[in-house]
Amino acid sequence: MLRCCNKHFFRLALIFVKFWLRMDSKLDNVAKTIDDIVKQLNGTTLHTQLKRAAQHEGEKSSVQLSSLKSDVIQSLKLSGWEKLLRNEVFRKMHSVQNTLDQAIPFECQKEPLMYMRKAQANWERRILKSMNSMCTELSIPLSRKRPADEQRDLLHKWNEMGTDEPDLSHFRPVYAPKDFLEVITSIRNPNYCSLTGSEIDDRSLNFESHWGLIQVSLQVPSLAELREIFAEFSLSNAHVGLDDSPDFPSDMFQNERNKLAKRVIDEKRSPIAQYFCRRGCPSGFRADLWQIALGVTVGHLDVLKYEQMKGYVLQHDLLVDSLIYKDVKLTSVNDDYYFVFEDYLYQVLLIFSRDTSVLELFSRSSATPPKSYIRGKLGLEEFAVVYPPNGVIPFHGFSMxxxxxxxxxxxxxxxxxxxxxxxxxxxxxxHVISSHPQGIVTLCLLFESLLQSFHPTLFRHLQDIGCQPLKIAFKWLVRAFSGYLSTDQLLLLWDRILGFNNLLLLPVLAVAIFLFRQTNLLLVTNVAGVEASLSDLSTLQVIPLLQSVLFHS
Amino acid sequence: MNDAESPLSCTIRPTKYLSIGESMFHSGCGVIEILFPNMRPIDIEKISFVNNYTAALSIKMKIAKSASNQTGHTWVTGLKNYQLMPKPHCETGSQSYFHLMSSDFCKQPNEVCALRFILRQPSPNWKTFTLEEIYVHAKKTKDPTNENPKWLESVENLSASEMKPRDQAELKGLPDTEQVSEKMQEILQLAEKTVLSAPNVELGRFDIDGSYEINLLSYT
Known part of the structure; x- marks a missing residue:
C-alpha cells in the first residue's frame, strides 16, 4: 500500500514539474530537473504527510481495490494535499533552476566567467582578512560557548534585547555598500579590448568604451525586452499603489481587488498568489499573499526548528552577533519608521545566522561560505566548519x-x-559578484545603460561634474530601496519584485528617480548638490515612476 | 546513460587566425584542425569543449569515401554557424562548456578522418577567441571486454549440460547458486530501499561534538 502511494506521490510531483517546465521554455533539461526535485522532496515532512494521508484514504471502505490508484489520487486532490504538493514543487523550482551537470566543474557551474570567479574570491578573501584582523585587534574569538548563567540571562531578555547596550564602539561593519561598489567597478575582463584599440587604462576613463563605472559587457535587457517582461505594468492596467490612491476616488477598483485577494488567499496556490502580486497587494492582505506566493508554511515542525535555532543562539556567542547588533543600531534604530522593531530584528537576524539551511544557496551562487576549524584542530578536515553557520557575513545595512x-x-x-x-x-x-542575469553587476550595468539611453545629456552632465550616477544609486540597489522609500511605497515595490520574480525593477526605478529629478540635477554643478537633491526619496510614488520609464511613449 | 567512450587521443593544432599576408588584423575568423593519427576513420558520438570568446562555430569533416567504393576523401560541413554566444558583444556563453552530440550535426559524423573547426567572432570587443579542452568521443563499439566474463559463461554452459553442476557444487559443500542469487537480489533490493527512504532533511547542526569554538577564519 505504502509503496503504491509513494509511487503516486512521485508521479504527481512529476506531472506538476513537467507542467511548470513547459511554462518556462528556457529549461531544456527537464528530466534532470524533475529528478532533482523528486529527490529533494523525498524524505521531507510533506512526503511523509502525503503518504500517511494516502494510506488513510486507502483504508476507507468506499475505496475499491480495482480503482485504488485513481481513488486515492482523487481523494488527495479533494483533501487539499495536492495543492500543498504543487506549492512545494513550485517553491523548489526556484532553487533548482540550474541543474548540475557532472561533466562540468562545480565552480564553473556556479559562475561561468573566470574573472568574475576570481573577483568574488578576492572579495571574500578581503572580508576574511577584515574579520580576522577585527578578532586579533579586539582579541575576541569568532565564536565561544556561553557560560550557563549568561545563557539564562539571554533567554530571560530574549524579547527585549534592544534594552541591552553593550559597548560596540570598537566594532565596525565588515564592509559598506561603498566598498562593494569599488570592487565591482574595478572588475575587468582581461580579454576585453577597448574600441580605440589601446589597452585599458584605469586612469583615463575616456578611452574605455563604457561610459559608466561598470566595465564588463554583461548582457542586459533592452527597453523592449523589459516591456515584455513587465507587461502587466502597462498603462491600461489598474494598479494597487496608483488607482487606489485618495486622488483617484475609485472604490470600485479597491473593492474588486480586495475581493480577488480574498479569493486568492482561500485558493492557497503559490503561482496564483505570485501572479496576483504583479499588480500589487491590498495592504490588509499582503502578509498572507506574500507567504503563499513564497510557499512558506509555518507548521509545528517549523516552530520546533525555530526554537532549536534559538537554542543554538543561546549556546554560542558569535562575533557576527555583535556585527548584527551594531548594524541594527546603526541603521534600523536610526530610522524613524523602523526603530520600533529593534527587538524583532535581533531575534530574526541572530536566528538567521544559525540557520544551516541557508547554506544550500551557495550551490547556485558564485559565493563560497567562509570556512574555519574548531579551536585546536587547525587543518583537520573532519573539524572544518562553516562560519557563521549560515555562511552569510552581514554588512552595513543588512538588517534593512x-x-x-x-x-x-x-x-x-x-x-x-x-x-x-x-x-x-x-x-x-x-551582495555577491556574479554574471547572473539578476546579479548586482548586471543590475548596475542595466541602470547605467538605461540612464544613458533615456537621457544622455543628464548622464554626461553628472559625469562632467564628477558624480557618476551609479555612485548615488548603488546603495539603493544593494538594499533593494529599503530605508530609502517610504514603507508603503517600498512594500508596493517588493510586491512587484515578488510577483515578477525579478530584481530588474530595482535599476528601472533608480533610473526613473534620476529622470524625475532631472530638472534639478541639470542645474546642479557639484557632487554635494546631486547628493542633496537625491537624498530624500520618501515622497516618491513608485508605481507611476516605474510606468513612466517602462511605458512612456 | 553514458554511451560515449573516454575521449579519443587526437592531435589538436593551435588556432590559426585568418590574415592577409603578414599583416595582423581582426579578421574574426580562426581555424582549429583536429587529426586522428594512427586510427581508422571514426564515428563521432560527442564533441565537448570550453568556449573562449568564440561567437559561432562551423565544423567541416573529412570523410572517408570507402562506402561508395571510392578511394580518397571528401570534406563535408557537419555543423554550420552553431551559436555559442547569443550576443557576440556580451559575455553570455563566452566561457561556457558545450557538448555537441551527433544529433546536433547536420550530417551524421561517421567515418571521419579529420575535423576542422571554423571559429567566428564578429565582435571586435575581445582580444582573442578560441576553443579549449576539446574532446572527441567516438561511438561505442562492441567491446569484447564488456561482455559476460568467461567464468559466467562456463557456469551457464555447465547448467545446460548434463553435468548437473548443482550436484557437483553440493558435493563440494557449496550452496545452490540459484538460492544465493535470489538472496543477493533481496539484499540489493533492501539496500536500495534504505537508500531511497533515507531522509535528506538536514538536522541543522553546525557544531562538531557540541563544540563550535572558533578563533579565526581559514584562508584555504
Missing amino acids: YVTPLCYLYSEPVRLYYVFREFYVRFFHRL
Whole structure:
C-alpha cells in the first residue's frame, strides 16, 4: 500500500514539474530537473504527510481495490494535499533552476566567467582578512560557548534585547555598500579590448568604451525586452499603489481587488498568489499573499526548528552577533519608521545566522561560505566548519532586508521564515559578484545603460561634474530601496519584485528617480548638490515612476 | 546513460587566425584542425569543449569515401554557424562548456578522418577567441571486454549440460547458486530501499561534538 502511494506521490510531483517546465521554455533539461526535485522532496515532512494521508484514504471502505490508484489520487486532490504538493514543487523550482551537470566543474557551474570567479574570491578573501584582523585587534574569538548563567540571562531578555547596550564602539561593519561598489567597478575582463584599440587604462576613463563605472559587457535587457517582461505594468492596467490612491476616488477598483485577494488567499496556490502580486497587494492582505506566493508554511515542525535555532543562539556567542547588533543600531534604530522593531530584528537576524539551511544557496551562487576549524584542530578536515553557520557575513545595512517585513508579520516565527525565503530567492544576489542575469553587476550595468539611453545629456552632465550616477544609486540597489522609500511605497515595490520574480525593477526605478529629478540635477554643478537633491526619496510614488520609464511613449 | 567512450587521443593544432599576408588584423575568423593519427576513420558520438570568446562555430569533416567504393576523401560541413554566444558583444556563453552530440550535426559524423573547426567572432570587443579542452568521443563499439566474463559463461554452459553442476557444487559443500542469487537480489533490493527512504532533511547542526569554538577564519 505504502509503496503504491509513494509511487503516486512521485508521479504527481512529476506531472506538476513537467507542467511548470513547459511554462518556462528556457529549461531544456527537464528530466534532470524533475529528478532533482523528486529527490529533494523525498524524505521531507510533506512526503511523509502525503503518504500517511494516502494510506488513510486507502483504508476507507468506499475505496475499491480495482480503482485504488485513481481513488486515492482523487481523494488527495479533494483533501487539499495536492495543492500543498504543487506549492512545494513550485517553491523548489526556484532553487533548482540550474541543474548540475557532472561533466562540468562545480565552480564553473556556479559562475561561468573566470574573472568574475576570481573577483568574488578576492572579495571574500578581503572580508576574511577584515574579520580576522577585527578578532586579533579586539582579541575576541569568532565564536565561544556561553557560560550557563549568561545563557539564562539571554533567554530571560530574549524579547527585549534592544534594552541591552553593550559597548560596540570598537566594532565596525565588515564592509559598506561603498566598498562593494569599488570592487565591482574595478572588475575587468582581461580579454576585453577597448574600441580605440589601446589597452585599458584605469586612469583615463575616456578611452574605455563604457561610459559608466561598470566595465564588463554583461548582457542586459533592452527597453523592449523589459516591456515584455513587465507587461502587466502597462498603462491600461489598474494598479494597487496608483488607482487606489485618495486622488483617484475609485472604490470600485479597491473593492474588486480586495475581493480577488480574498479569493486568492482561500485558493492557497503559490503561482496564483505570485501572479496576483504583479499588480500589487491590498495592504490588509499582503502578509498572507506574500507567504503563499513564497510557499512558506509555518507548521509545528517549523516552530520546533525555530526554537532549536534559538537554542543554538543561546549556546554560542558569535562575533557576527555583535556585527548584527551594531548594524541594527546603526541603521534600523536610526530610522524613524523602523526603530520600533529593534527587538524583532535581533531575534530574526541572530536566528538567521544559525540557520544551516541557508547554506544550500551557495550551490547556485558564485559565493563560497567562509570556512574555519574548531579551536585546536587547525587543518583537520573532519573539524572544518562553516562560519557563521549560515555562511552569510552581514554588512552595513543588512538588517534593512528584514525591517520592512516587520510591518507585515507580528509573529517572529512567521517573520523569520518569510524573510529567509526572500533572502534565499532575491536578496543574496545583491551582495555577491556574479554574471547572473539578476546579479548586482548586471543590475548596475542595466541602470547605467538605461540612464544613458533615456537621457544622455543628464548622464554626461553628472559625469562632467564628477558624480557618476551609479555612485548615488548603488546603495539603493544593494538594499533593494529599503530605508530609502517610504514603507508603503517600498512594500508596493517588493510586491512587484515578488510577483515578477525579478530584481530588474530595482535599476528601472533608480533610473526613473534620476529622470524625475532631472530638472534639478541639470542645474546642479557639484557632487554635494546631486547628493542633496537625491537624498530624500520618501515622497516618491513608485508605481507611476516605474510606468513612466517602462511605458512612456 | 553514458554511451560515449573516454575521449579519443587526437592531435589538436593551435588556432590559426585568418590574415592577409603578414599583416595582423581582426579578421574574426580562426581555424582549429583536429587529426586522428594512427586510427581508422571514426564515428563521432560527442564533441565537448570550453568556449573562449568564440561567437559561432562551423565544423567541416573529412570523410572517408570507402562506402561508395571510392578511394580518397571528401570534406563535408557537419555543423554550420552553431551559436555559442547569443550576443557576440556580451559575455553570455563566452566561457561556457558545450557538448555537441551527433544529433546536433547536420550530417551524421561517421567515418571521419579529420575535423576542422571554423571559429567566428564578429565582435571586435575581445582580444582573442578560441576553443579549449576539446574532446572527441567516438561511438561505442562492441567491446569484447564488456561482455559476460568467461567464468559466467562456463557456469551457464555447465547448467545446460548434463553435468548437473548443482550436484557437483553440493558435493563440494557449496550452496545452490540459484538460492544465493535470489538472496543477493533481496539484499540489493533492501539496500536500495534504505537508500531511497533515507531522509535528506538536514538536522541543522553546525557544531562538531557540541563544540563550535572558533578563533579565526581559514584562508584555504
